[in-house]
Amino acid sequence: MEKKKFCIVGTSGFGRETLTCLIDVMSNTALKIEDAVVFLDEDGSCEESTLMGIPVIKKNEFVPQSFKVVVAIGDPKTRKKVVEALPPETEFTSIVHPSAVISQWVEVGQGSIITAGAVLTCNINIGKHAHINLHTTIGHDCTIGDYFTTAPATNISGNCEFGDYVYLGTNSSVRQGIKICNDVTIGMGGIVVKNIDEEGVYIGNPVSKLGRK
Numbered sequence: 732m733e734k735k736k737f738c739i740v741g742t743s744g745f746g747r748e749t750l751t752c753l754i755d756v757m758s759n760t761a762l763k764i765e766d767a768v769v770f771l772d773e774d775g776s777c778e779e780s781t782l783m784g785i786p787v788i789k790k791n792e793f794v795p796q797s798f799k800v801v802v803a804i805g806d807p808k809t810r811k812k813v814v815e816a817l818p819p820e821t822e823f824t825s826i827v828h829p830s831a832v833i834s835q836w837v838e839v840g841q842g843s844i845i846t847a848g849a850v851l852t853c854n855i856n857i858g859k860h861a862h863i864n865l866h867t868t869i870g871h872d873c874t875i876g877d878y879f880t881t882a883p884a885t886n887i888s889g890n891c892e893f894g895d896y897v898y899l900g901t902n903s904s905v906r907q908g909i910k911i912c913n914d915v916t917i918g919m920g921g922i923v924v925k926n927i928d929e930e931g932v933y934i935g936n937p938v939s940k941l942g943r944k
Contacts, residue, residue, distance in 0.1 A: 737768045737816055738798035740779040740813060742787060745862070746770060749782055749803040752828045752846050757804060765889070769798070793817075799824035801844055807878035807896040814860055815844065823860070832865075840877065841875070858895065 739749050744925035771786045779786050795818045802823075804810045814823075823842035827833065831849040839845065840859035848866040851857075854887050855869055863869070867881040870889035879936070880891060882901040891905055894913035899905070903921040915928035917923060922936040932941040 733903070735797060735799050736766075737772050737824070737826075738788075738793070738800045739768065739803050740771045740772050740773050740817070741803040742772050742782055744806070745805045746803040747783060748846065749801060749826065749844055750785060752826055752844065755829055755847070756826060756827075770893060771800075773816075795821040801842055803827055803844060803862075805862065805880065807880050807898055810860055810862075811878050811896070852889075870907070882919070 735747055737753060739746050742929040746759045749753045750768065753768055757764060757767065765784050768785050770782050770785055770918050771793055772787050778932055780787055783822070800821050800823050802810050802816065804813055804815050815908060825841060825843045827845045828847040828849070829896035830847045832848045832875060833851045834853045837851045837852040837855045840861060841855045843857065843858040843863070846865050846900045849863045850868045850869050852869065854872045855877045860877060861875065861879040864881050864883065864885070865883040865890045867885045869887045872889050873887060873891045876897065878896050882899065882903045885899045886904045888905060888907035890908045897911055898916045900917055900919040900921060902919060903917045903923070904912055905923040909923055911923070912928050913932060915927050916932045917938060918932065918934035918938065921934055921938040924937045927933060927942065934940060
């Protein structure tokens with residue numbers, strides 16, 4: 732039986748970054764990256780047949796039995812729509828960069844991508860289809876929902892609890908023991924020092940809800 736290839740869904744910025752992560756993952760194998768990976772152009776936006784030397788396939792060429800899939804689309808809600816639009820027999824996999832430091836007491840849901848320099852300590856549970864971006868740190872005893880996303884250099888202290896579709900912007904920080912509900916975006920450099928129980932976009936130090944008077 733032919734070995735399944737990796738399929739990166741999404742050809743934009745994070746999709747290409749995910750390819751660089753896979754290159755490092757496969758660096759100690761004999762596999763050629765161009766023979767082991769494809770991009771799936773799920774929205775028809777890529778006009779090229781190859782991207783960074785990797786074949787690009789269209790939706791009508793996607794045969795789920797042939798691939799292990801990650802959805803590398805930054806926006807959590809868009810990522811969910813793409814995941815749910817794929818055939819039900821699609822096999823999702825996770826990708827973890829070899830430089831990431833993750834203890835044995837961390838559970839990461841299927842379809843997740845953890846990039847270079849991330850540090851996840853202990854007793855952490857992360858849901859499905861998460862993106863943990865460059866140099867993110869997550870402290871002990873955190874529970875995190877599905878489609879969670881961090882931008883680079885996010886710092887999360889221990890004993891935090893996040894719902895689904897939470898997005899933490901570049902250089903954001905979360906104090907120990909914080910709870911954040913579903914559908915919350917923390918802007919770049921945002922400092923979270925109180926629980927957030929209302930969906931929306933929050934910015935500043937400390938953060939406040941955007942648009943609130």
